[in-house]
Amino acid sequence: MLRLGLIGTGFGLEVQADAFKYNHIFKMVSVCSKNAAEAKVAKKAAGFSTWYDDWKTLIDKDKLDIVSICTPNYLHYEIAKYAIENDKHVICAAPFTTTAKEAEELAELANRKGKVCVVDHHLNFLPARKFVIKLLKDGKVGRVFTVERNYFSRDRFFPETEKKWQNSAELGGGLFFRNACHDVDYLLRAVGGVKKVSLNTHTARATVQNSEGELTNITADDSFQFHIAFHNGSRGIISQSATSPNKETNEFIFHGEKGSLLLNNDNEIVFYDLNGEKERIAIPPNFQITSLPGHRQRSPFYMFTEVIATAIYNESPVTPTFDEAVHIQRVIQAGLDSNKYHQWIEVGSDISITNQPQQQSQSVNKIFE
Numbered sequence: 200m201l202r203l204g205l206i207g208t209g210f211g212l213e214v215q216a217d218a219f220k221y222n223h224i225f226k227m228v229s230v231c232s233k234n235a236a237e238a239k240v241a242k243k244a245a246g247f248s249t250w251y252d253d254w255k256t257l258i259d260k261d262k263l264d265i266v267s268i269c270t271p272n273y274l275h276y277e278i279a280k281y282a283i284e285n286d287k288h289v290i291c292a293a294p295f296t297t298t299a300k301e302a303e304e305l306a307e308l309a310n311r312k313g314k315v316c317v318v319d320h321h322l323n324f325l326p327a328r329k330f331v332i333k334l335l336k337d338g339k340v341g342r343v344f345t346v347e348r349n350y351f352s353r354d355r356f357f358p359e360t361e362k363k364w365q366n367s368a369e370l371g372g373g374l375f376f377r378n379a380c381h382d383v384d385y386l387l388r389a390v391g392g393v394k395k396v397s398l399n400t401h402t403a404r405a406t407v408q409n410s411e412g413e414l415t416n417i418t419a420d421d422s423f424q425f426h427i428a429f430h431n432g433s434r435g436i437i438s439q440s441a442t443s444p445n446k447e448t449n450e451f452i453f454h455g456e457k458g459s460l461l462l463n464n465d466n467e468i469v470f471y472d473l474n475g476e477k478e479r480i481a482i483p484p485n486f487q488i489t490s491l492p493g494h495r496q497r498s499p500f501y502m503f504t505e506v507i508a509t510a511i512y513n514e515s516p517v518t519p520t521f522d523e524a525v526h527i528q529r530v531i532q533a534g535l536d537s538n539k540y541h542q543w544i545e546v547g548s549d550i551s552i553t554n555q556p557q558q559q560s561q562s563v564n565k566i567f568e
Contacts, residue, residue, distance in 0.1 A: 200226050206254045207269030208232040208241040216245035218501040224508045231257045271364040272371030276301040289316040294380040295524045297371045302528035306521040315511050318524040320384045324499035326486040331462045340455025346435040351448040355421040355441035366417045373419030395545045397426040398534035403442045
């Protein structure tokens with residue numbers, strides 16, 4: 200049995216806690232929130248044995264095997280480093296860290312300590328996403344020329360006026376930093392490694408007025424266009440907006456030499472051949488996953504917990520590990536540099552004061568070439 204500590208009671212309580220509860224390999228030992236009242240509620244709601252309002256106390260006091268980090272992004276590095284140094288396995292919410300340098304350091308530390316440390320990209324376990332990757336690998340569209348990723352929602356059409364970390368670019372907020380890592384992770388598996396990128400971000404709601412007339416400045420972006428050049432010659436664009444007044448759009452479109460493959464809303468797969476003929480593709484039963492009630496992300500996260508537990512007990516493969524996530528973080532870092540300097544940036548380069556790319560250390564360099 201793996202003794203679990205959960206740090207963070209937002210997504211952690213809404214999705215992760217119930218998934219852990221269904222997996223009897225995990226024992227719900229302790230939960231932490233900086234808000235003591237929320238920690239107490241989480242303890243009772245999810246069935247943890249103890250609660251804390253300080254994450255270091257949780258790691259120090261309870262004899263935990265694994266820690267799941269679901270805090271704001273800017274806290275991931277500090278908590279993960281402390282947990283690994285204290286011999287814990289770690290599940291870290293995505294995005295992994297706020298800089299590529301932090302990601303490299305954590306990956307090297309996890310390898311040195313021999314701990315199973317993963318970044319939570321559980322959407323890869325959705326049946327439709329898994330089957331699309333198989334279709335692509337089997338040559339359904341032939342060689343992939345371009346890929347479009349479109350995601351539009353109303354999440355920030357009426358942004359909250361409270362001073363939350365999601366509104367601050369300095370604290371790791373913003374649509375690009377919070378969302379792009381998930382799409383990059385999926386495209387790395389579906390298409391291949393990323394060579395260079397170009398990013399443009401926008402903030403439609405930069406100033407918001409609350410009911411008392413007070414103004415809140417929002418420094419984080421609420422839409423972006425992320426252009427990608429893959430090592431294999433394919434090209435891609437990730438377009439996202441959280442200020443769309445229309446209905447939600449959630450799709451990947453892979454264009455290749457034999458036609459185009461559409462993944463719509465993570466549950467519908469359609470192939471269009473070069474004559475425009477449409478073929479709806481059913482997902483085979485062996486790609487289905489355990490279905491849990493409640494939030495739609497509980498089921499894929501539950502499948503992720505099974506893979507993590509097997510990796511800990513049997514040393515079987517698990518993905519994405521911290522060293523795999525380094526490449527994802529380098530792609531995000533290159534995007535941020537591109538947005539700042541208004542030019543294409545090669546993944547792994549470091550922009551100096553003279554605005555010239557300098558190759559950075561590649562000490563952790565697993566997969567995705």
